[in-house]
Amino acid sequence: MSDKYARFVDCLRPQADLAAALSLLEWDQETYMPEGAIDGRARQIGTLASLLHERQTDPRFVELVDELATRLDSLSPEQAVDVRETKWRLDRRRALDPELVRKRSELHAQARSVWIAARESGDFGLLAPYLQHIVDLEREVAGRIDPSRPPYDVLLEEFEPGATTDGLEQVLGQLRQGLKPLIDRLRARLERGAALSRALHGHFPIEAQKRFNLMVAVSLGFDLRKGRLDEAAHPFSTSLGDDHRITTRYDVSNLTYALYSTIHETGHALYEQGLDPTAFGLPRGQSCSLGIHESQSRLWENLIGRSEAFWHYLLPLAQEHFPSLQSVTAQEALQVVTDARPSLIRTESDEITYNMHIILRFELEQAMIDGRLAVSDLPQAWAEKMQEYLGIRPHDDRAGVLQDVHWASGAIGYFPTYSLGNVYAAQMLEAAEAAVGPLGPQIERGDFHPLLDWLRRNVHRRGQALRPEELVAAATGRTSSPKALLEHLGRRVEFLES
Amino acid sequence: MSDKYARFVDCLRPQADLAAALSLLEWDQETYMPEGAIDGRARQIGTLASLLHERQTDPRFVELVDELATRLDSLSPEQAVDVRETKWRLDRRRALDPELVRKRSELHAQARSVWIAARESGDFGLLAPYLQHIVDLEREVAGRIDPSRPPYDVLLEEFEPGATTDGLEQVLGQLRQGLKPLIDRLRARLERGAALSRALHGHFPIEAQKRFNLMVAVSLGFDLRKGRLDEAAHPFSTSLGDDHRITTRYDVSNLTYALYSTIHETGHALYEQGLDPTAFGLPRGQSCSLGIHESQSRLWENLIGRSEAFWHYLLPLAQEHFPSLQSVTAQEALQVVTDARPSLIRTESDEITYNMHIILRFELEQAMIDGRLAVSDLPQAWAEKMQEYLGIRPHDDRAGVLQDVHWASGAIGYFPTYSLGNVYAAQMLEAAEAAVGPLGPQIERGDFHPLLDWLRRNVHRRGQALRPEELVAAATGRTSSPKALLEHLGRRVEFLES
Numbered sequence: 002m003s004d005k006y007a008r009f010v011d012c013l014r015p016q017a018d019l020a021a022a023l024s025l026l027e028w029d030q031e032t033y034m035p036e037g038a039i040d041g042r043a044r045q046i047g048t049l050a051s052l053l054h055e056r057q058t059d060p061r062f063v064e065l066v067d068e069l070a071t072r073l074d075s076l077s078p079e080q081a082v083d084v085r086e087t088k089w090r091l092d093r094r095r096a097l098d099p100e101l102v103r104k105r106s107e108l109h110a111q112a113r114s115v116w117i118a119a120r121e122s123g124d125f126g127l128l129a130p131y132l133q134h135i136v137d138l139e140r141e142v143a144g145r146i147d148p149s150r151p152p153y154d155v156l157l158e159e160f161e162p163g164a165t166t167d168g169l170e171q172v173l174g175q176l177r178q179g180l181k182p183l184i185d186r187l188r189a190r191l192e193r194g195a196a197l198s199r200a201l202h203g204h205f206p207i208e209a210q211k212r213f214n215l216m217v218a219v220s221l222g223f224d225l226r227k228g229r230l231d232e233a234a235h236p237f238s239t240s241l242g243d244d245h246r247i248t249t250r251y252d253v254s255n256l257t258y259a260l261y262s263t264i265h266e267t268g269h270a271l272y273e274q275g276l277d278p279t280a281f282g283l284p285r286g287q288s289c290s291l292g293i294h295e296s297q298s299r300l301w302e303n304l305i306g307r308s309e310a311f312w313h314y315l316l317p318l319a320q321e322h323f324p325s326l327q328s329v330t331a332q333e334a335l336q337v338v339t340d341a342r343p344s345l346i347r348t349e350s351d352e353i354t355y356n357m358h359i360i361l362r363f364e365l366e367q368a369m370i371d372g373r374l375a376v377s378d379l380p381q382a383w384a385e386k387m388q389e390y391l392g393i394r395p396h397d398d399r400a401g402v403l404q405d406v407h408w409a410s411g412a413i414g415y416f417p418t419y420s421l422g423n424v425y426a427a428q429m430l431e432a433a434e435a436a437v438g439p440l441g442p443q444i445e446r447g448d449f450h451p452l453l454d455w456l457r458r459n460v461h462r463r464g465q466a467l468r469p470e471e472l473v474a475a476a477t478g479r480t481s482s483p484k485a486l487l488e489h490l491g492r493r494v495e496f497l498e499s
Numbered sequence: 500m501s502d503k504y505a506r507f508v509d510c511l512r513p514q515a516d517l518a519a520a521l522s523l524l525e526w527d528q529e530t531y532m533p534e535g536a537i538d539g540r541a542r543q544i545g546t547l548a549s550l551l552h553e554r555q556t557d558p559r560f561v562e563l564v565d566e567l568a569t570r571l572d573s574l575s576p577e578q579a580v581d582v583r584e585t586k587w588r589l590d591r592r593r594a595l596d597p598e599l600v601r602k603r604s605e606l607h608a609q610a611r612s613v614w615i616a617a618r619e620s621g622d623f624g625l626l627a628p629y630l631q632h633i634v635d636l637e638r639e640v641a642g643r644i645d646p647s648r649p650p651y652d653v654l655l656e657e658f659e660p661g662a663t664t665d666g667l668e669q670v671l672g673q674l675r676q677g678l679k680p681l682i683d684r685l686r687a688r689l690e691r692g693a694a695l696s697r698a699l700h701g702h703f704p705i706e707a708q709k710r711f712n713l714m715v716a717v718s719l720g721f722d723l724r725k726g727r728l729d730e731a732a733h734p735f736s737t738s739l740g741d742d743h744r745i746t747t748r749y750d751v752s753n754l755t756y757a758l759y760s761t762i763h764e765t766g767h768a769l770y771e772q773g774l775d776p777t778a779f780g781l782p783r784g785q786s787c788s789l790g791i792h793e794s795q796s797r798l799w800e801n802l803i804g805r806s807e808a809f810w811h812y813l814l815p816l817a818q819e820h821f822p823s824l825q826s827v828t829a830q831e832a833l834q835v836v837t838d839a840r841p842s843l844i845r846t847e848s849d850e851i852t853y854n855m856h857i858i859l860r861f862e863l864e865q866a867m868i869d870g871r872l873a874v875s876d877l878p879q880a881w882a883e884k885m886q887e888y889l890g891i892r893p894h895d896d897r898a899g900v901l902q903d904v905h906w907a908s909g910a911i912g913y914f915p916t917y918s919l920g921n922v923y924a925a926q927m928l929e930a931a932e933a934a935v936g937p938l939g940p941q942i943e944r945g946d947f948h949p950l951l952d953w954l955r956r957n958v959h960r961r962g963q964a965l966r967p968e969e970l971v972a973a974a975t976g977r978t979s980s981p982k983a984l985l986e987h988l989g990r991r992v993e994f995l996e997s
Contacts (some may be wrong), residue, residue, distance in 0.1 A: 016547035021539070022520045029523060033531075034742065037724035041740030041779075048516035052550065215925070226535035242539030244532065281539075 005069055006080050010283065012062045013087065017282030019053040021241040026248055029235040030110070043110035049447040050106035051099050058095050066091050079285055079466075086284035086465045089162065096145040105138055109384055116409035117234065125380055125398040133376045136369050139413050143370070153370045156414035160291040161421065163468040169363070169417050172483060177360050177390075179487040183353055183494050187341050188392060190498060197340060200333040201220060203325045207251045214249055214263040217315070221301060222453045223247075223267050224274055235406050236262040236348075238269040238298075243278055245270040256323065257338055261302055262348075268301035269294055271453065275461030284465040291415060292469050293460065295422020296429060303352045303423070304430045304489070305452070307338045310444040339380040339493055343391035346402040353490050356423060357390040362405075362416040369415060425473050427485035429460065432477040503567055504578050508781065511585065515780030517551045527745055529731040530610070541608035548604035549597050556593050564589055577783055577964075584782035584963045587660065594643040603636055607909040614907035615732065623878055623896040630906055631874045634863040636865050637911050641868070651868045654912035658789040661920065661966040665913050668809035670922060670981060675858050675888075677985040681851055681992050685839050688996060695838060701823045705749045711820040712747055712761040715813070719799060720951045721745075721765050722772050733904050734760040734846075736767040738794075741776055741861060743768040748889045754821065755836055760846075762804040766796035769951065773959030782963040789913060790949040791958065792928060792969050793920020800923070801850045802928045802987070803950070805836045807943040837991055841889035843898040851988050854921060855888040860903075860914040868911060913946070923971050927958065930975040
């Protein structure tokens, strides 16, 4: 069996190289590619995606995986993980023929580019036909993978293996229930006239912001020998083998706009940089799920980056980069970065209302896939749910349905993983603090290593050895629940009311 | 046959997409890749090169090409070009097995990275074992392609199809003979104490230089909708489909250092941007040879960029970007950029002595491949030839054998194409001027279109319809000879002596 396992590894690693080349084509498209190159790029991505799919479904490889999967007991536990996870993904993939895969990749690349134009002009009509194609195609994809289950269930598992719509409805349902009174309190606070602090607004030259954001990422533990920070319209992180790239976007008048994108993407990159490099290209050396990935970005962005201890550390450094901040106090900064109030744009919303943005998207995308909602009715449905959950309506589609690239990238079933990430993150931080002692004093002096080390050991290094729910249970000693998150958010509201 | 030709096209285009992805991996390695990612990148390049080679030698594709090649008369003349050129390259490629191709690509990627370290530390010993592997492997490659011919002949044709060592020795031999008295006159002028003008030296902020170089590239006709200008240690141009990227490097105290690299690479990019986009991925839509490519870069860099008319156009713009140039005259600038004297670094050498640098490399690489020169003796042999042809010796290997990346990239047989390019360029400019009238007045007012249009029609649009020698004859009405170049260089020496 060990011969066969070695051949299996020799098949997986070139697949990882192809995936890395694909990631580079996509990274470049979002950062440096000249606009006139978009058609060629869509075709290149389509060709490589199809080649990768061919490799992943090559009969010799498939036979090898199927054979190894029947003999898991003859493999080491680590080898068994690699085979089990590969088999699970293979079963999904072999349901799709190369032509469908090529069509899907090309459609996503085109739609992403159309989305940029639609968002700039605020014209949902430009995107609608592409989105309709995407919905139809994803429904077809789900049907090919498993015609016996509701299509949305099947799509969801692409991002969160082992998750079910029922389980998700339970966690997000509890979360929605717990959020409702908190959001009511936020609205009451607004009616009492709570003003938005402008303590962190001003003029922050972009070049200085670039240095500042890079310093923040590095201080959290981001390794620049194996990573980069660049600009992109929509911040993202990606890995090209052992090369982990994050992007952010800058607003000259708003320091926190780039800062929290950077910390968020740094959280993703720290996870990737913490995976086992000796297991490169194998499931053991790959991230567990999008929900676990988001738990890492959210933990650093919200639970660390918006803590009082962090601002005691960060403010003096911010003042060095931006002398206009001299008179700001850590408490004032904290009021800015923890402020919470219903708003229109998910990526600019606060830690509390954020989850309502996700619940809205979760419900709408389910409805589109189930055929209960036509793409053309999406802007209207969006506005109605915003009214119901947050008490506000978008004034146009740029502030509504056009704000996110996800659906235009074909990512349906992806949004719920953001709130799962928030749920996991709060639970993990509780466990980390129980293990390594109070984090506040460490963070105040800029020492993020004890926390990062705990995450490396309990989350990152595990790769795909455990499924998301098992990983959370192993790391925290409990099954996942929104309890820790709701407690944390409750404390936030108290702080704001004080 | 038209069905089969269509299938042939459907095979070629995905190959071009893979080649574009490879070019992006290489471009990124030289521009933005973090240094710790080099091992993974070498492996990714190896994997994609091997995949491309698999496609190019896929039995179904090979059979199709072989069959079409026996029926050229049943195809249109354009289709026949595509098949003929594909067959010629295929015959070379199918001589190499995928494992050899993978080994070769990985070795080149590693050696390029080692070359950077060796060049920084001036330690040829670091590079030597890699270079020895490259020489051995290239010899093996040549033997597999055609064991009946001298290996150097076989390698040469990779870059200049239809060229022979004999033909090259004749052209470069005439050139060397013609250069000898010119270089003697340059040395006599130096002995008379000709000082190096510093009229274009000073302080030129890098950001202003970036804007200036971009403006120059665009004014010559470079289309930024389908291209970029970036920084790299060693300037190069590359095409990722219809996306043409050039790089340059900056010296804050020397304006011309970046300027002429930029113009050179712009010449390459103008050629690529002038190819027929409807023939994408087919030989008709691809550049003819490296010699023809160099003719385009050299024509713009030397024959246009160092002309009096060009400086009448450029100087006022340079003065806008760099106010310290206010008191410089076009004549003074011209004396700087046409100055010629023996020097050590090829890329910084002048139009006249440059060709001796090439002849030296041509002779040394031939000797290495033929086994007459050991890699370990290369620094010594380099120094001796420098003494013989230019009367100077490098003080260390950074100024000698370590200055160029070519051999470390596995490009043996490549250097001669630079001088071929100079030869072709002078001959083409003579023909262009005969066709469109005196270029001076057009260039003085920044109108480069008549010349670019002539090049588009007579060179660029032809793709690989003609072999290099045929293309030169069709465009200029004469077979190639160093006569026009030597006349031009003779006029340069006269100007310098005046």
